[in-house]
Amino acid sequence: MRKDKKFTLLFEEVGIKDVALVGGKNASLGEMIRELGVQGIRVPTGFVVTAEAYRHFLHETGLQKKIKDTLQGLDTKNIRDLASRGRIIRDAIIKTEMPEEIQKEILEAYAKFSKKFSKGKTDSVDVAVRSSATAEDLPGASFAGEHETYLNIRGGEEVLRAVRAAMASLFNDRAISYRVDKGFDHFKVALSVGVQKMVRSDKGCSGVMFTLDTESGFKDVVLINGAWGLGELIVQGEVTPDEFLVFKPT
DSSP states (O other): OOGGGOSEEEGGGOOGGGHHHHHHHHHHHHHHHHHHGGGTOOOOOEEEEOHHHHHHHHHHHTHHHHHHHHHTTOOTTOHHHHHHHHHHHHHHHHHSOOOHHHHHHHHHHHHHHHHHHTTTOSSOOEEEEEEEESSSEETTEEOTTSSOEEEEEESHHHHHHHHHHHHHGGGOHHHHHHHHHHTOOTTTSOEEEEEEEOOOGGGSEEEEEESSOTTTOOTTEEEEEEEESOHHHHHTTOSOOEEEEEETTO
8 A cells, every 4th residue: 555545654664755644743753763763862663643544534524524614704813712613623523433444553553562562462552642733844834832742641442532632633722723824724734643652751851952042043052951751841831941052063
């Protein structure tokens, strides 16, 4: 089967050229795993639920029409109306069962992955379920941070539930409003989902690294924000991290 028609792919099978298929985040993770793994840099692996799976899910279940009808005539300045319509759409996506062919591929991918890390058990590895939109970092628009991540997910049924919830987050109130304000068609942006091995953050720390100074644009430093525990706490601004500026030339 052609790569662009599959519902799941291993991270090792995708790279930076696959943004249209797996979104910006998953494409970058795949590139890092392929290119940096051989240099001894350990990037947690896993598998990807593709944007093709998302489109197939919406089309086959009639969700696409429901979403279109629900958003008809939306005024994003009416916050209460926006919240009401967004909730209707998210609930519909979360409560609708995926077509059997998608469920089968996801459960098989998770079982194989779990077996690899859980001494032969097929339903017991902890994973992070992460959203990856096909339009995350475009000139004049950045969708990064608009969609949801779910941590410490375990078991095939829980993975399926988290994948649907991640897909539903494409219709968060702020994401709907952002697309309307930026002039993006809601159905030109699709959502891929990364299912990635959880790392024991209680054994160390996590954080975010930028390859330049984000405030000045100065290129000769690396900026690191780090804290004990889960990186999501830093990304969501729930903790004040330690900050390190590393001068590249030295």
